[in-house]
Amino acid sequence: MIKKLNIIIIAMVTTLFSLSASADNNVDIKAGFAxxxxxxxxxxxxxxxxxxxxxxxxxxxxxxxxxxFNAEVPFTWYIGAGAYNEWDKGFGVRVPLGLNLHFSQNWNAYAQVAPDLDFDDNAHFGAQLGAGLRYSF
Structure with a gap:
């Protein structure tokens, strides 16, 4: 049951991304390591x-x-909602809260905390931390 649900979630996310990319010829993609x-x-x-x-x-x-925040603070903030799948521990939903630092025309760094609800054996709350560097194409 859980494997089927994971496959369905991944298929839905992939479909959403492909529809978004095909609907607009001016797709803005930022990619990097995190x-x-x-x-x-x-x-x-x-x-x-x-x-x-x-x-x-x-x-x-x-x-x-x-x-x-204001003109003096070089950071912007964001709030999102999403899901995750850990390769060996199960899946869950999360709410990323993050900061972006745009330090060049094409480069930005980000850091986020994502409170989550994990559904592996028992539902339990936790938090994930993330940080990365992306280049805009």
Missing amino acids: ADMGFGVSALINNKFSVMLGNDGVAADYIFKRGK
Whole structure:
């Protein structure tokens, strides 16, 4: 049952990303390396869909709110909602809360904390930390 649900979640996320990419010829893709689900690759598509594929699992998030602090603070913030699958421990849902630092025209760094609800054997709350560096194509 859990394996089937994981396959369904991954298929749904893949479909959403492909539909988003095909609907707009001007797709903004930022890709790089991150530590979130272990160490791996990270991508942000159209500043809305975030994907992390790491050696400990995979995560996909939809960023639904972004904002700025003020003109003097170089960081922006974001809030999202998503799901993850750990390769050997199960799956869950999460709410990433993060900061972006745009330090060059094409480069940005981010850090986030993602409170989560894990559904492996028993449902329990936790938190995931993530940080990464992305280049905009």
